[in-house]
Amino acid sequence: MCGITGYIGSGDAVEIAINNLKRLEYRGYDSAGVAFPDTNSVSILRAPGKIVNLEALLSGASEHKHVAIAHTRWATHGRPCEANAHPHRDCTGQLAVVHNGIIENYAELRRELIAKGHEFASDTDTEVFAHLIEEMCELEKGCDKTEGVANAIRKALHLVKGSYALAVISQSAPDTVFVARKESPLIIGLGDGENFIGSDIPAVMRYTRKVLLLEDGDFAILTPNSVTLTDFEGAPVHREILDITWDDTAAEKGGHAHFMIKEIYENPRTVRETLRGRLMDDGEIVLPSLPFSPEQWQKFRRISIVACGTAYHAGVVGKMFFEQILRRPVEVNVASEYRYSDPILDEETLVVLISQSGETADTLAAMREAQHKGATTLAIVNVVGSTLARDADAVLLTQAGPEIGVASTKAYLAQLTALYLLGLYLAKHDNSGRANLTEVEYREYVAALRELPSQIEGILKEEATYALLAEELAKHHCFFFLGRRYDFAASLEAALKLKEISYIHAEAYPAGEMKHGPLALVEPGVAIVGFCTQPDTNEKMVSNLKEVKARDATIITLLLEGAETPDCSDFTLRVPVTKEAFMPLVSMVPMQLLAYHVARVLGCEIDQPRNLAKSVTVE
Numbered sequence: 001m002c003g004i005t006g007y008i009g010s011g012d013a014v015e016i017a018i019n020n021l022k023r024l025e026y027r028g029y030d031s032a033g034v035a036f037p038d039t040n041s042v043s044i045l046r047a048p049g050k051i052v053n054l055e056a057l058l059s060g061a062s063e064h065k066h067v068a069i070a071h072t073r074w075a076t077h078g079r080p081c082e083a084n085a086h087p088h089r090d091c092t093g094q095l096a097v098v099h100n101g102i103i104e105n106y107a108e109l110r111r112e113l114i115a116k117g118h119e120f121a122s123d124t125d126t127e128v129f130a131h132l133i134e135e136m137c138e139l140e141k142g143c144d145k146t147e148g149v150a151n152a153i154r155k156a157l158h159l160v161k162g163s164y165a166l167a168v169i170s171q172s173a174p175d176t177v178f179v180a181r182k183e184s185p186l187i188i189g190l191g192d193g194e195n196f197i198g199s200d201i202p203a204v205m206r207y208t209r210k211v212l213l214l215e216d217g218d219f220a221i222l223t224p225n226s227v228t229l230t231d232f233e234g235a236p237v238h239r240e241i242l243d244i245t246w247d248d249t250a251a252e253k254g255g256h257a258h259f260m261i262k263e264i265y266e267n268p269r270t271v272r273e274t275l276r277g278r279l280m281d282d283g284e285i286v287l288p289s290l291p292f293s294p295e296q297w298q299k300f301r302r303i304s305i306v307a308c309g310t311a312y313h314a315g316v317v318g319k320m321f322f323e324q325i326l327r328r329p330v331e332v333n334v335a336s337e338y339r340y341s342d343p344i345l346d347e348e349t350l351v352v353l354i355s356q357s358g359e360t361a362d363t364l365a366a367m368r369e370a371q372h373k374g375a376t377t378l379a380i381v382n383v384v385g386s387t388l389a390r391d392a393d394a395v396l397l398t399q400a401g402p403e404i405g406v407a408s409t410k411a412y413l414a415q416l417t418a419l420y421l422l423g424l425y426l427a428k429h430d431n432s433g434r435a436n437l438t439e440v441e442y443r444e445y446v447a448a449l450r451e452l453p454s455q456i457e458g459i460l461k462e463e464a465t466y467a468l469l470a471e472e473l474a475k476h477h478c479f480f481f482l483g484r485r486y487d488f489a490a491s492l493e494a495a496l497k498l499k500e501i502s503y504i505h506a507e508a509y510p511a512g513e514m515k516h517g518p519l520a521l522v523e524p525g526v527a528i529v530g531f532c533t534q535p536d537t538n539e540k541m542v543s544n545l546k547e548v549k550a551r552d553a554t555i556i557t558l559l560l561e562g563a564e565t566p567d568c569s570d571f572t573l574r575v576p577v578t579k580e581a582f583m584p585l586v587s588m589v590p591m592q593l594l595a596y597h598v599a600r601v602l603g604c605e606i607d608q609p610r611n612l613a614k615s616v617t618v619e
């Protein structure tokens with residue numbers, strides 16, 4: 001995920017901005033760059049790869065500057081390379097911008113700007129900002145002064161749809177940094193005769209502990225001695241100064257104790273970002289990164305989903321959803337078994353590979369096997385520039401941002417969101433007559449997708465409940481997670497989450513299977529988490545829970561808001577109502593919180609559990 005830093009003051013601006021940029025390296029990036037006002041124009045230095053490559057470009061020309069903005073890029077539009085790295089300049093070289101976020105209407109704006117004579121030097125959506133501000137400056141006819149540049153930026157912001165944290169410097173206002181925020185984080189660090197900007201608080205903590213957290217719709221003009229805050233119309237706004245008391249390690253985790261819990265809190269944003277630019281205001285789903293026309297999709301008679309671990313569990317939900325609405329055979333496979341099973345593949349098979357890292361050896365081997373046998377491969381992947389993202393025939397990026405905790409959390413929600421979008425898109429464009437999705441149902445799904453981020457936010461507000469329940473549950477030596485249909489798919493991931501970070505034995509079972517063997521293990525000290533979110537099978541689910549209750553297990557039920565509590569339930573958790581197929585996404589947030597807090601109570605190494613690696617690059 002991109003990172004932004006900036007500095008204005010009497011210090012060495014380029015050096016300070018780059019030092020602060022290093023504090024954002026944990027977010028992951030593929031290139032880095034810096035801009036500073038120079039003799040006649042704004043200078044930019046950019047390098048693919050690590051920040052050290054950027055530092056190798058620094059020379060006397062970049063020393064002793066007093067204003068700089070810097071950036072680490074995590075590619076979304078345009079491959080990782082020097083030309084696509086930030087900062088980007090306008091045609092005249094008089095201004096430079098860095099940006100974090102996605103401009104949804106960039107293609108349209110780019111076309112209009114090119115028609116007006118602007119020349120683009122990159123494939124990025126960000127460059128549109130530079131030319132748009134230039135265009136507004138020309139209209140303003142007053143961009144030789146700070147207020148003129150500010151007005152031009154504000155006008156440009158009104159034309160842009162999407163999310164952004166934006167920083168701009170201009171040769172016409174050489175002692176000023178302009179910033180704006182909408183749905184992407186940006187903070188201002190306040191110094192004495194100097195000011196800083198950063199994507200998060202740790203980015204500026206080496207120099208100051210006083211920060212302003214910008215909110216959506218904030219615009220700020222920074223000079224060495226002042227910060228002027230307004231909205232996009234220029235009306236003054238006020239933000240309280242925050243005194244940061246965290247230590248450095250806590251700061252990197254955004255004040256949280258572990259990356260895992262930080263990433264659980266990033267779930268709502270992850271779903272929003274994965275929907276952004278794909279689910280349009282009119283309810284249409286567009287998947288511009290996929291190189292197939294709606295007609296070309298029809299040639300795929302079978303779909304084979306392949307993945308490992310959490311990504312495989314997302315695939316299990318994907319199979320159910322695809323079969324439900326596409327009415328085509330869909331199989332889901334564990335990648336490590338795939339190529340040894342001599343899979344039946346041909347030109348009419350679409351193989352969907354799901355991976356957070358895009359580097360999992362087994363998933364890559366499955367892709368090669370599929371390609372070798374003539375199937376078309378589609379990667380649902382989080383890391384841009386990863387091997388899977390580069391080598392698959394088509395790519396649908398999840399927008400989870402870097403995931404540091406070994407236990408996957410937000411990536412699962414991003415993978416599900418991408419699968420829901422893909423399934424709905426394919427069903428909507430199906431002209432074979434097989435798909436089972438009416439226009440009304442499609443609209444219901446779309447409305448439910450839009451609700452998901454705020455529903456998750458609601459669950460996160462209840463974190464204290466999970467922390468308390470974890471104290472009780474941590475006393476159990478064995479867990480079963482039971483469910484039917486989509487609830488069973490969810491229970492697979494819930495069990496993995498608990499076992500990998502708390503080291504308590506946990507298994508997922510289709511609820512009806514317990515009496516075919518595992519019931520023999522049920523005794524006091526065993527906890528059973530029963531997922532009860534699928535109305536069609538709920539009665540049967542409750543009967544299954546009564547069977548385990550009779551063997552003295554502790555029963556935790558996960559119920560829909562408003563549903564009656566079964567009398568066998570010892571502890572009850574509630575989740576908001578959404579479409580049945582979307583329940584695994586919603587249900588996983590309480591399960592992640594529960595796993596996290598049980599592991600915390602037990603004093604486990606949460607972010608780096610024993611024996612596990614974030615990216616499994618060996619067979």
Ligand code: M6R
Nearest residue numbers: 309310311355356357360407408
């Ligand atoms: O990077 P990938 O999504 O391909 O990784 C797959 C699994 O290794 C991963 O999901 C693993 O199971 C996690 N530890 C789950 O939390």
